[in-house]
């Protein structure tokens with residue numbers, strides 16, 4: 385028995401959030417549900433002057449120490465209250481994720497549970513954040529390393545996990561004592577604005593969390609260039625990540641955290657549990673319609689079982705329930721934007737043209753409204769093909785074959801990215817050798833996309849800089865100050 389939620393009768397108009405209050409009066413973007421084609425939200429097109437006002441508010445809230453001056457316990461208490469409020473509003477926030485993003489409601493609810501955990505871990509991190517001391521500098525000198533919040537943080541987020549990516553950062557930024565200005569993706573801004581309500585109710589002081597909505601080219605670019613923003617945390621494409629590096633260099637050398645693209649390998653050995661691995665492969669590329677930075681998009685499978693394994697994955701893919709994301713039984717929902725839909729279908733056409741063989745999917749799914757693509761598997765892929773090299777950001781898995789462990793490792797590392805990887809084998813030597821030699825910031829052995837906010841996440845190579853979540857996630861938003869204390873009388877330099 386499944387339930388199908390209904391669509392809103394009319395689009396909801398949101399205000400932007402500045403210095404503890406919602407504001408209107410700006411022209412509006414209208415966002416249509418990608419699954420249904422009906423307008424669901426209206427989001428302000430803020431001006432660069434609005435951004436300026438938000439940075440001023442965040443700066444004031446940082447400098448007067450209304451947040452940074454609190455104890456870790458007091459900051460943690462606000463984060464724990466926010467977790468409780470999120471628990472209460474879980475279904476409502478999940479519903480808005482579905483409306484703007486197109487992901488299945490059951491998945492969205494699971495993501496909000498993960499977000500609640502992020503706030504709980506952030507609360508603990510606020511209490512545990514500490515520096516270091518050096519008691520080995522001799523009896524007359526004592527050393528301390530203080531951790532201080534970086535200051536005003538700019539946070540730019542993408543449309544694939546609008547609330548989850550936000551919540552893998554915001555509690556940790558808040559735990560550190562920083563204040564922030566957030567620029568969500570223009571197509572999925574609603575839940576970032578709902579978080580402002582949650583944080584205000586939890587007791588976060590005004591000016592600490594500000595949300596300025598608008599396009600990447602205007603508001604996003606201005607935030608990356610802003611001379612009074614001390615750090616920028618950007619999650620999105622590698623191309624825009626590169627422009628953030630240039631903007632930081634040309635403005636104030638702001639500290640950067642970058643979480644970018646990936647072309648993640650899933651390596652399957654003949655001695656693995658092939659049923660388990662096939663389920664992992666189908667899940668790893670179909671979850672969130674493959675619009676996932678850690679989607680396992682390159683299947684690297686041992687030649688002796690490759691045909692059998694590809695057939696298993698194709699059979700699993702054919703059974704995945706693609707459908708209306710408001711239906712609780714749906715496993716794969718809509719593609720979030722029309723542009724992304726075109727990009728994915730373009731890559732599918734290119735894969736066929738390049739000579740790869742389609743074993744599953746390969747076409748749009750017509751549900752009468754909205755945009756959907758069937759989970760797709762290409763076999764016979766070679767490393768030089770565009771579908772093997774470029775991030776598709778859709779439910780398209782490309783299968784490459786290997787004969788030796790060394791060949792598997794070389795294929796896995798044959799990419800400019802290094803975000804995530806997965807290896808499937810019952811042989812501990814192979815599992816650990818591959819884990820140690822493949823360059824990726826997150827690794828799964830005999831599982832995929834598992835984990836929680838206790839463990840840091842981030843990329844190697846062109847997948848980014850820095851780590852989010854866990855204690856690393858809060859330390860990311862701090863800087864260290866080394867303090868030297870003379871004990872007793874200092875030996876004089878001027879003598880005689």
Ligand code: NAD
Nearest residue numbers: 541542543568569600604605620621624643644645646677
């Ligand atoms: P995108 O880079 O186009 O946009 C991301 C954000 O940046 C949006 O808020 C957008 O408005 C803003 N933006 C766009 N142009 C900008 C500019 N010139 N200056 C400043 N901001 C600008 O990415 P997307 O299409 O929203 O998301 C898909 C990409 O994000 C994929 O490449 C995916 O791999 C990556 N991603 C990475 C992670 C990760 O954790 N590594 C997570 C999610 C998505």
